[in-house]
Amino acid sequence: MLKNWQPICSKDVLRLRAQVLADIRCFFLERAVLEVETPLLCHGSGTDPQLDFFTTEFSFPPSRDTLFLQTSPEFAMKRLLASGSGCIYQICKAFRNGESGRFHNPEFTMLEWYRVGFTLPELMNEISELLMILFKGRRDLNSPQRFSYQDIFLRNTGLNPLIFSYPDYCDYALSVGTPEAVSLCGYDHGLWLDFIFSHHIQPSLGQNAICMIYGYPACQSSLARINQDNSEITDRVEVFINGVELGNGYYELTDVQEQCARFDQEIAYRQEKKRPGAVKDEYLIAALEEGLPECSGMSIGLDRLLMLLASSETINNVLNFPVTRA
Amino acid sequence: MASYSTNEFKSGLKVMLDNDPCAIIENEFVKPGKGQAFNRVKIRNLKTGRVIERTFKSGDSLESADVVDVAMQYLYSDGEFRHFMVPDTYEQYQCDEKKVGDASKWLKDQDSCTVTLWNDAPLLVTPANFVELTIVETDPGVRGDTSGGGGKPASLETGAVVRVPLFVQQGEVIKVDTRTGEYISRVKE
Numbered sequence: 001m002l003k004n005w006q007p008i009c010s011k012d013v014l015r016l017r018a019q020v021l022a023d024i025r026c027f028f029l030e031r032a033v034l035e036v037e038t039p040l041l042c043h044g045s046g047t048d049p050q051l052d053f054f055t056t057e058f059s060f061p062p063s064r065d066t067l068f069l070q071t072s073p074e075f076a077m078k079r080l081l082a083s084g085s086g087c088i089y090q091i092c093k094a095f096r097n098g099e100s101g102r103f104h105n106p107e108f109t110m111l112e113w114y115r116v117g118f119t120l121p122e123l124m125n126e127i128s129e130l131l132m133i134l135f136k137g138r139r140d141l142n143s144p145q146r147f148s149y150q151d152i153f154l155r156n157t158g159l160n161p162l163i164f165s166y167p168d169y170c171d172y173a174l175s176v177g178t179p180e181a182v183s184l185c186g187y188d189h190g191l192w193l194d195f196i197f198s199h200h201i202q203p204s205l206g207q208n209a210i211c212m213i214y215g216y217p218a219c220q221s222s223l224a225r226i227n228q229d230n231s232e233i234t235d236r237v238e239v240f241i242n243g244v245e246l247g248n249g250y251y252e253l254t255d256v257q258e259q260c261a262r263f264d265q266e267i268a269y270r271q272e273k274k275r276p277g278a279v280k281d282e283y284l285i286a287a288l289e290e291g292l293p294e295c296s297g298m299s300i301g302l303d304r305l306l307m308l309l310a311s312s313e314t315i316n317n318v319l320n321f322p323v324t325r326a
Numbered sequence: 327m328a329s330y331s332t333n334e335f336k337s338g339l340k341v342m343l344d345n346d347p348c349a350i351i352e353n354e355f356v357k358p359g360k361g362q363a364f365n366r367v368k369i370r371n372l373k374t375g376r377v378i379e380r381t382f383k384s385g386d387s388l389e390s391a392d393v394v395d396v397a398m399q400y401l402y403s404d405g406e407f408r409h410f411m412v413p414d415t416y417e418q419y420q421c422d423e424k425k426v427g428d429a430s431k432w433l434k435d436q437d438s439c440t441v442t443l444w445n446d447a448p449l450l451v452t453p454a455n456f457v458e459l460t461i462v463e464t465d466p467g468v469r470g471d472t473s474g475g476g477g478k479p480a481s482l483e484t485g486a487v488v489r490v491p492l493f494v495q496q497g498e499v500i501k502v503d504t505r506t507g508e509y510i511s512r513v514k515e
Binding site (some may be wrong): 104 | 333354355360377381383
C-alpha cells in the first residue's frame with residue numbers, strides 16, 4: 001500500500017485557502033466585478049515562447065481533435081470582454097508543462113481579473129488594495145513600494161536595461177560572480193535581462209512588502225501595450241513580495257494588427273528554437289477585430305500567495321497533492 | 327558517457343564541470359513568469375572541496391562523472407602516501423597526503439573510512455562519522471567534575487586536538503564526531 005496517499009498541506013492551510021478564496025470573492029463582489037468561468041480545454045494556445053503547454057486528444061469518433069490545456073484563461077476572458085461582459089474575474093487552474101520546483105507546480109491556481117476603463121496605475125492601486133486585505137490579520141506588511149523597471153535595474157546593477165551594452169553587461173556579470181551569464185546569454189538582450197533580474201534584483205524585492213515593478217522594456221512586453229509617451233517601455237507590471245513573483249498585469253493590447261504580428265513573431269521564434277508548435281487563437285483575433293474595450297488585466301498565482309501567507313518554503317506545502325502525489 | 331539534464335540534478339549526483347568531478351548539492355528552478363527558465367545549482371568541486379553556484383539554462387546537460395564512494399580500511403602512511411585497502415577484495419589504493427587533507431587527523435591504522443574514487447583513482451578520503459581515539463596529552467583535570475562547561479584541549483593519537491570535559495584524563499579512549507570535531511563521550515575499554 002502506498003504510504004504517500006495523504007495530502008502534503010496541513011488542515012490549517014486547507015482552511016486558509018478556503019478563507020482566502022472567500023475573501024477574494026467578497027472583494028470583487030463589493031466592486032461589482034463579475035465572476036466567470038472559461039474553458040480549460042481549447043483549440044488554440046498561447047504562443048509565448050517561454051511557456052510550454054499540455055495537449056490532449058478529444059476523442060469523439062470519427063473525429064479526433066487535439067486540444068490545449070490553458071496556460072492562462074486570458075484569451076477566453078478577452079473574448080468575453082469584447083462581447084461586452086464588463087469587468088470580470090476568474091479563479092481557475094492553469095497548466096504549464098515542464099515547470100516544477102520550489103515555486104512551481106505544473107498545475108496551479110490562478111486569479112485573473114480585467115477592469116474595463118482602468119489604466120495601469122489604477123490597476124496597480126487595486127492590486128495593492130486586494131493584497132493588503134488578504135494579508136490583513138494574517139501577516140503584517142510594510143507599506144507598498146513601486147519602482148520602474150529602469151530605476152530598480154539601475155539602482156541594483158548600475159546598468160541601463162533599455163540599452164543593451166554587451167561589454168557593460170559582461171563586466172557586471174563577472175563582477176557579481178556569475179561569469180556563466182556571458183556564454184549563456186550571448187547577444188540576446190532579453191535573456192540578459194531575465195538572467196540579471198532573476199538572479200540579482202528579484203531576490204531583494206519587497207522585503208515583507210508589496211513591491212510593484214512597472215514599465216518593462218519593450219522587448220519584454222508580452223501582451224502589454226507599448227507606453228504612449230515612451231516607446232522603449234511597455235505598460236506591464238509585476239508584483240513581488242519577499243522576492244517571490246506573485247503576478248503579472250498589463251494595460252492590455254487592443255490593436256489587432258499588432259497582436260497578430262506578435263503572435264506570428266512568437267510562432268516563428270518557437271519554430272526556430274524547435275519548441276512544440278503553437279496554434280494561433282483565431283477566436284481571439286476575431287474578438288480583437290470586433291474590438292476589445294480599453295482595459296487592464298492582472299493575474300496572481302494563488303498558491304504562491306498562500307506560501308507567503310503561511311510562511312511556507314515550498315509550493316508543495318500549500319498544495320494537498322502536488323504533481324508527484326497527484 | 328551518460329549525461330544528465332538539469333531536471334535530473336538531484337543532491338549527490340556526480341557530474342563533470344570545467345573538467346573537474348563535482349557533486350550537486352542543491353538545484354533550484356528559477357523561472358520568471360514571462361521569461362527564460364534557469365536552474366541555479368550549488369555544486370561542490372570534489373577535487374578542491376570548494377562550493378560554487380552556477381546557473382544553467384533549463385534543459386542543458388552535464389556529463390556524468392565516474393565517481394564512486396568505496397568503504398576501505400586505512401592501512402598505514404609511508405610519509406608521502408596513505409595506503410588503503412578494500413576489505414572484500416584486498417585491492418589497495420594509495421593517496422597522497424595532500425589529497426587526504428583534513429581527514430588525516432582522524433585516521434588510525436585499521437580503521438574504516440570512505441575513499442572517493444574518480445576514474446578508479448582516490449580523490450578524497452572521508453573518515454567515519456564517529457571515531458574512537460586515545461588521548462595522548464591533556465592537562466590533569468579535577469576528578470568528579472562532570473559539568474559540561476569549560477573543558478580543556480586534548481591531543482589525540484592521530485594528531486587531532488579536541489575540547490574535552492575536565493574529568494577526562496590522559497590515556498583514556500574517547501568517541502569524537504569527525505564532522506564537527508566534537509567530543510561525544512568516554513569509551514569504556
